[in-house]
Amino acid sequence: MEKIPVGVLGATGMVGQQYIALLADHPWFEVTYVAASPRSAGKPYADAVAGRWQLAKPYSPAVGPLIVEDANDISRAAAAAGQGKCAFVFSALEMGKDEIKALEEAYAAAGIPVVSNASAHRWTRDVPMLIAEVNPSHTDIIPIQQTSRGWDKGFIAVKPNCSIQSYMTPLWALIQAGYEVKRMFVSTMQAVSGAGFPGVPSLSIIENVVPYIGGEEEKSEQEPLKILGSVTEGAIVSAEGPLITAHCNRVPVVDGHTACVSLEFGSKKPSIEEVKKIWSEFTALPQELKLPMAPERPIIVREEADRPQPRKDRDLDKAMAVCVGRIRPCNLFDLRFVGLSHNTVRGAAGGGILNAELLKSKGYL
Structure with missing residues (x-):
């Protein structure tokens, strides 16, 4: 099975690192795009997390050379998506709630689905807040979300508090x-x-x-x-x-x-x-x-x-x-x-990855 290329927003932060580590050997998804704050942008991922990597498990050698993009620059992600290098993104953004909300909507409007760990959209009425074993039927709201907002391929799904x-x-x-x-x-x-x-x-x-x-x-x-x-x-x-x-x-x-x-x-x-x-x-x-x-x-x-x-x-x-x-x-x-x-696995990155797997099994990714 050919792996789906995915991106991680906030890739240098605590939850972003957990996404990178957990996706290292994932059978369905492969990290091909990483983005973070402007201070990390332009650096290879290995340099951006040098002295800041917090996990016992190392990141994949394939991720180290990836150039970190500015998460605020959606055009870079859209270009990567157009080249088949970023089918959707995991959001582990660390900034103000209003900023995250606007940015995740901008990614979705650009045709890039967002599977989010952030709290910004948890109370948005047409955004599903998923625990895969509990409320998988809430993914039924996604076509409604896309139609009402005029989004073609993009959408937003979130996970709850850890x-x-x-x-x-x-x-x-x-x-x-x-x-x-x-x-x-x-x-x-x-x-x-x-x-x-x-x-x-x-x-x-x-x-x-x-x-x-x-x-x-x-x-x-x-x-x-x-x-x-x-x-x-x-x-x-x-x-x-x-x-x-x-x-x-x-x-x-x-x-x-x-x-x-x-x-x-x-x-x-x-x-x-x-x-x-x-x-x-x-x-x-x-x-x-x-x-x-x-x-x-x-x-x-x-x-x-x-x-x-x-x-x-x-x-x-x-x-x-x-x-x-x-x-x-x-x-x-x-x-x-x-x-x-486990709050950073089940409650954060692992839960987000499981939500993405559920969304793929339902044909949304």
């Missing part, structure tokens, strides 16, 4: 099994890599917990409702529930977002054993799709009293699985558990 992916798939599995979730209490303990690089100052996080991450609680309370919503009359309409309240904390962990979750069900309540069975057997994506980044087991249940733990469980199944444990009755609601996911 922290909610530590519990959204378990939540969806229970809803899909027929259990109404009325209320949800979640407290997250989020890794420092979620703040990008250089991220949180060391004197602020070592031996400390920071009980505030700007905008994070609002995202945690609202984004799940769009994901659980439906495509209605040309827009994605958010679900009315569950009612969610969130506490979000930054903790001295490098990678891996942990969430302590309590759920209140409607009149029909699952037993603990039924919950474990639902999660252990959850598959969601049709196996015949064979999406390369999809985990074989989207939800991994641990029985140990002290798991999941970021250092021990964040890398399970290509770092794309959600690991759950401490599943037990809740004195306030009905059920409580701990969820864990």
